[in-house]
Amino acid sequence: MAAAAKGVFRSTPTSGLDCESATGNGVLPSGMPRGIDGLEVDLLAQEVGYLRDREPVYAQLLPLLHRLLAGDFGARLAAAWANREVHAVYERPLMLLAALRYDALSDPDAHPLQAALAEYPPRVDAVSEPAVTAAVAPERTRFWQVVRERAVQTNETTRAVTWLWPAALLASAGERRAIALVDIGTSAGLNLTADGLPPLWHDAAGAPIAVAPRPELALRIGFDIAPLDVREPDAARWLRACVWPSDTQRLARLEQSIACFTAAATGAAAPRLVACTLPEVPVRLDALPGESLIVCMQSIVRDYLPAAERNLYEAEMRALLLRRPARATLWAELEMDPERATSQENSATLRVRYAAEPDALRELTLARTHPHPKRLFVDAAAVAVLQRDFAAS
Numbered sequence: 001m002a003a004a005a006k007g008v009f010r011s012t013p014t015s016g017l018d019c020e021s022a023t024g025n026g027v028l029p030s031g032m033p034r035g036i037d038g039l040e041v042d043l044l045a046q047e048v049g050y051l052r053d054r055e056p057v058y059a060q061l062l063p064l065l066h067r068l069l070a071g072d073f074g075a076r077l078a079a080a081w082a083n084r085e086v087h088a089v090y091e092r093p094l095m096l097l098a099a100l101r102y103d104a105l106s107d108p109d110a111h112p113l114q115a116a117l118a119e120y121p122p123r124v125d126a127v128s129e130p131a132v133t134a135a136v137a138p139e140r141t142r143f144w145q146v147v148r149e150r151a152v153q154t155n156e157t158t159r160a161v162t163w164l165w166p167a168a169l170l171a172s173a174g175e176r177r178a179i180a181l182v183d184i185g186t187s188a189g190l191n192l193t194a195d196g197l198p199p200l201w202h203d204a205a206g207a208p209i210a211v212a213p214r215p216e217l218a219l220r221i222g223f224d225i226a227p228l229d230v231r232e233p234d235a236a237r238w239l240r241a242c243v244w245p246s247d248t249q250r251l252a253r254l255e256q257s258i259a260c261f262t263a264a265a266t267g268a269a270a271p272r273l274v275a276c277t278l279p280e281v282p283v284r285l286d287a288l289p290g291e292s293l294i295v296c297m298q299s300i301v302r303d304y305l306p307a308a309e310r311n312l313y314e315a316e317m318r319a320l321l322l323r324r325p326a327r328a329t330l331w332a333e334l335e336m337d338p339e340r341a342t343s344q345e346n347s348a349t350l351r352v353r354y355a356a357e358p359d360a361l362r363e364l365t366l367a368r369t370h371p372h373p374k375r376l377f378v379d380a381a382a383v384a385v386l387q388r389d390f391a392a393s
């Protein structure tokens with residue numbers, strides 16, 4: 001998937017991509033390793049070298065984990081991950097770091113790396129070989145359970161622009177139908193209630209991107225293979241643990257988003273989270289009320305799917321757009337597009353698809369942006385086509 005052509009920008013987690021994203025540089029070639037095969041290389045790999053600048057505490061931890069791999073820690077890890085496939089160089093290192101941080105956040109008074117992983121600012125001098133050895137000891141059962149059972153998972157509400165902006169564009173084109181909002185690959189569903197968060201998007205000239213007014217929302221539903229319910233303290237803690245300890249901006253937005261979701265979760269139009277895989281989503285959408293305009297958003301999910309599953313999902317989504325009435329369903333996605341990017345700032349594409357007429361599928365790239373969008377490079381002509389089509393509905 002990584003672009004091979006000379007001069008083509010290659011995204012790396014260095015440049016702000018989700019730490020768990022299997023996109024761009026660092027993606028392993030075919031013949032995926034399993035368990036701890038090759039982990040000794042990954043822990044010291046260049047692809048995770050960016051940690052040195054961005055998260056010094058993590059940079060300090062990796063060589064120590066590497067050193068421990070030859071002993072009991074490695075044997076336990078091999079057993080815990082015996083059936084786990086590895087898709088990217090940074091996947092296992094970041095999973096270990098998130099699991100350590102989760103355990104430290106869970107046990108702030110007694111964890112051996114508490115000052116390094118659960119305090120702000122994180123203290124690099126609190127990282128030592130004895131502390132790391134104690135943090136991965138067999139009796140740290142919480143750490144080991146997370147290592148066995150979870151995968152790094154984040155939920156970024158900067159990406160809510162994927163639905164907020166198109167919804168506002170439709171409203172200004174005259175759209176009055178209520179929206180059934182569907183978040184595909186929703187994680188904790190935080191983008192379903194991100195209309196309650198401060199807007200933070202601008203165009204290339206610095207003018208605010210208008211995300212209101214919008215049509216009213218009739219329902220909010222999120223699908224994910226492993227949805228997280230942030231009303232459970234453990235799930236919320238896992239989301240926090242997957243954000244790096246120094247990233248106070250992201251942590252602050254996460255706290256706001258969790259509060260917003262929790263407040264909405266008791267109301268009449270409470271968001272609903274459903275566990276299912278992506279290819280199962282289109283058929284479930286057939287059951288939604290016919291009179292609503294279905295707006296699907298999907299952000300940084302596609303590249304998690306094996307090729308066959310992705311092809312099936314995308315074919316089923318296109319079929320859904322065409323079997324519903326024209327302009328009754330809008331599928332908006334924010335996904336990585338490294339081949340056409342010149343920097344991290346424009347490495348993701350905000351694209352919409354819909355049936356403009358019966359049997360006529362329209363695909364428009366409305367903007368290019370960062371995978372954590374704040375600044376949008378808008379294609380005004382594409383915006384005009386979208387608004388013209390929906391003005392007619």
Ligand SMILES: C[S@@+](CC[C@H](N)C(=O)[O-])C[C@H]1O[C@@H](n2cnc3c(N)ncnc32)[C@H](O)[C@@H]1O
Pocket residue numbers: 018020021153154155156157159184185186187188223224225226227276277278279298299300301304305309
């Ligand atoms: C990088 S997260 C993005 C979450 C959210 N869309 C966002 O932008 O913050 C990717 C999400 O896709 C989900 N996912 C991965 N593979 C999936 C599949 N085959 N079916 C459904 N969801 C999947 C993961 O559980 C995870 O919550």
